[in-house]
Amino acid sequence: MTGRIRHTLAxxxxxxxxxxxxxxxxxxxxxxxxxxDDAFGGNPGMHLFLPSQFIESIRRERLTMxxxxxxxxxxxxxxxxGDYARALAYADSLIRLAEQHPxxxxxxxxxxxxxxxxxxxxxxxxxxxxxxxxxxxxxDSVMHLQQSQTMxxxxxxxxxxxxxxxxxxxxAHHHKKALISLALLLAAIxxxxxxxxxxxxxTQRLQRELLQQMQHVRESEEKKAxxxxxxxxxxxxxxxxxxxxxxxxxxxxxxPEAHAQYCEIIQExxxxxxxxxxxxxxxxxLENLTEPLPHDYLDICALCRTQLRVMKxxxxxxxxxxxxxxxxxxxxxxxxxxxLTILIAALLGNAHKFTRQGQVRLECGRQDEEHFHITVTxxxxxxPPDQYDYVFERFTKLDTFSQGNGxxxxxxxxxxRHLGGEIHIDPDYTDGTRVVATLPRK
Numbered sequence: 001m002t003g004r005i006r007h008t009l010a011x012x013x014x015x016x017x018x019x020x021x022x023x024x025x026x027x028x029x030x031x032x033x034x035x036x037d038d039a040f041g042g043n044p045g046m047h048l049f050l051p052s053q054f055i056e057s058i059r060r061e062r063l064t065m066x067x068x069x070x071x072x073x074x075x076x077x078x079x080x081x082g083d084y085a086r087a088l089a090y091a092d093s094l095i096r097l098a099e100q101h102p103x104x105x106x107x108x109x110x111x112x113x114x115x116x117x118x119x120x121x122x123x124x125x126x127x128x129x130x131x132x133x134x135x136x137x138x139x140d141s142v143m144h145l146q147q148s149q150t151m152x153x154x155x156x157x158x159x160x161x162x163x164x165x166x167x168x169x170x171x172a173h174h175h176k177k178a179l180i181s182l183a184l185l186l187a188a189i190x191x192x193x194x195x196x197x198x199x200x201x202x203t204q205r206l207q208r209e210l211l212q213q214m215q216h217v218r219e220s221e222e223k224k225a226x227x228x229x230x231x232x233x234x235x236x237x238x239x240x241x242x243x244x245x246x247x248x249x250x251x252x253x254x255x256p257e258a259h260a261q262y263c264e265i266i267q268e269x270x271x272x273x274x275x276x277x278x279x280x281x282x283x284x285x286l287e288n289l290t291e292p293l294p295h296d297y298l299d300i301c302a303l304c305r306t307q308l309r310v311m312k313x314x315x316x317x318x319x320x321x322x323x324x325x326x327x328x329x330x331x332x333x334x335x336x337x338x339x340l341t342i343l344i345a346a347l348l349g350n351a352h353k354f355t356r357q358g359q360v361r362l363e364c365g366r367q368d369e370e371h372f373h374i375t376v377t378x379x380x381x382x383x384p385p386d387q388y389d390y391v392f393e394r395f396t397k398l399d400t401f402s403q404g405n406g407x408x409x410x411x412x413x414x415x416x417r418h419l420g421g422e423i424h425i426d427p428d429y430t431d432g433t434r435v436v437a438t439l440p441r442k
Contacts, residue, residue, distance in 0.1 A: 067097055075114060088118035112138055120248060125258045128248075136240045143236070151225065158218075165214070172203065238269030282342060283394075283407055286414040293336040293418050300331040300340075300372055304364045307344040311352065311360075320355055325363035325375075333372055333441040339415045340439075344374060346408045347435055351378035355432065371421075371438055379432040388425045412437070 071094045078087035094111035112135035119128035179196050186192040245262040304326050312322045344362070351360045358379025367373045383391055392413045412435075416423040421439035 064097065068094065071097065079118075084118050084121045088115065088122065091115040091118055120251070123255070125255065132244050132248075136237075136244065139240075140236065154221075154225075158221075169207075172207070176200070176203065238273050241269040242266050280407070283411055283414065286411070286418060289418065293339060295334045296337055297332060297334055298337050298340075300333050300335075300364050300374070301326050301328075302330065303337065303340060304344060304362055304374065307341060307348060308362045310345075311348045315349075315352055317352060317355075319357045320352070321359040323359050323361040325361060325365075327365055331364065331366065331372060333439070335419060335439060335441075339419065340374075343412050343415045343437065344376075346412050347374075347376040347437075350408050350435075351376050351380065351433070354378065354380035356380070358432070367438055370441055372441055374437045374439070375426075375434060377429065377432065377434040382430070382432050383425060385427060388427070391425075392423070409435075 071090050075087050075090035075094070078084070078090060091111055091114040095115060098111055112131060116128050116131035116135055119125075119131055179199065183193055183196045245266050249259065249262050249266075305324065308322060308324050308326075348360065348362065355378040360379075361375075361377040363373075363375040363377070365373060392409050394407065394410045413423055416437050416439065419439050421437060423435065423437045426434040426436055
């Protein structure tokens with residue numbers, strides 16, 4: 001709050017100065033204050049009544065803003081003249097000025113975008129891509145700070161609500177004491193004692209229910225906040241890639257090899273968005289499904305071989321071998337082909353994502369006369385034993401920096417449960433992770 005009051009006073013002082021001392025009519029360029037200048041441009045007056053730290057803060061901010069305006073004007077003129085190298089230098093100056101002298105409440109993300117544009121016009125596409133990625137990262141950081149501010153405000157609101165609840169509980173405690181006093185006065189009246197006892201029990205039950213409801217609400221809010229943050233991050237990244245590289249493709253200076261690379265990036269971002277929304281739709285459908293899934297007779301071995309072949313073709317990975325332990329003879333079962341396909345693809349995709357070296361192995365076979373199993377084994381980083389149950393929860397990510405929305409294993413568990421089976425992580429396998437799904441054959 002003190003920082004906001006300080007900035008409000010600074011803005012008011014600057015407005016008064018702007019109204020009383022306008023720019024010189026003969027000035028061709030905006031004047032850049034020098035290091036020795038007064039905080040108000042060298043004119044005596046109001047600053048005699050302000051603290052020295054406040055004056056110094058205003059002076060630094062005015063100096064930084066003036067330099068920023070000058071660099072932007074020079075950048076614009078250089079672009080109009082076609083001097084892209086000089087414009088790039090001014091863009092770099094804007095970036096250095098923003099990083100060395102940040103101003104609270106003012107964002108300078110445009111400097112990084114100007115740099116990426118100039119590098120592209122200078123046909124330095126590789127550096128342009130790096131600069132554009134830096135611009136996206138800076139913009140993401142600004143969005144993250146705004147989200148953090150929103151979360152802090154929500155936390156403050158929650159604290160106020162909790163204080164109100166404490167006040168209500170204290171009031172209820174006072175009422176309880178009053179009831180006890182009344183019961184002592186009317187101890188001879190059995191009906192009154194029974195009524196007070198019943199009312200006391202009901203109050204306690206309502207309090208317990210209220211506390212449970214509040215616990216559920218708090219957990220729901222935390223999950224919702226985590227989901228919103230995860231979805232914002234997962235959706236923003238491919239959307240920024242699509243938007244940024246689409247703008248680059250619209251320019252006429254794109255080289256053929258760069259054009260193909262940009263199109264590949266856009267296609268990959270589109271696939272990520274499609275998989276994300278497909279997972280969300282499947283989870284929403286299965287969570288609200290009350291009827292059994294449609295079943296058909298199918299060959300489990302053939303289905304597993306098809307999904308393994310699709311994984312090899314679409315998602316090859318250097319240093320990773322796709323192996324199979326699928327029997328040659330057919331394995332007939334009455335199940336859902338669509339959701340078994342989603343289950344196998346999700347398990348293989350999860351193993352592919354966390355395996356950098358080694359192999360991903362898909363197996364299937366009879367568990368007994370009435371059940372069959374589908375097993376995916378990898379040589380990746382593995383999962384700690386105390387997290388075996390936790391990873392099957394919604395929006396669960398052990399590595400918060402990894403790509404994904406935390407719905408893969410949760411979706412697998414939903415599918416297996418609707419098919420009447422069980423899924424777990426094999427605790428005896430220690431070279432990575434082995435996920436075993438056991439399903440009924442009928």
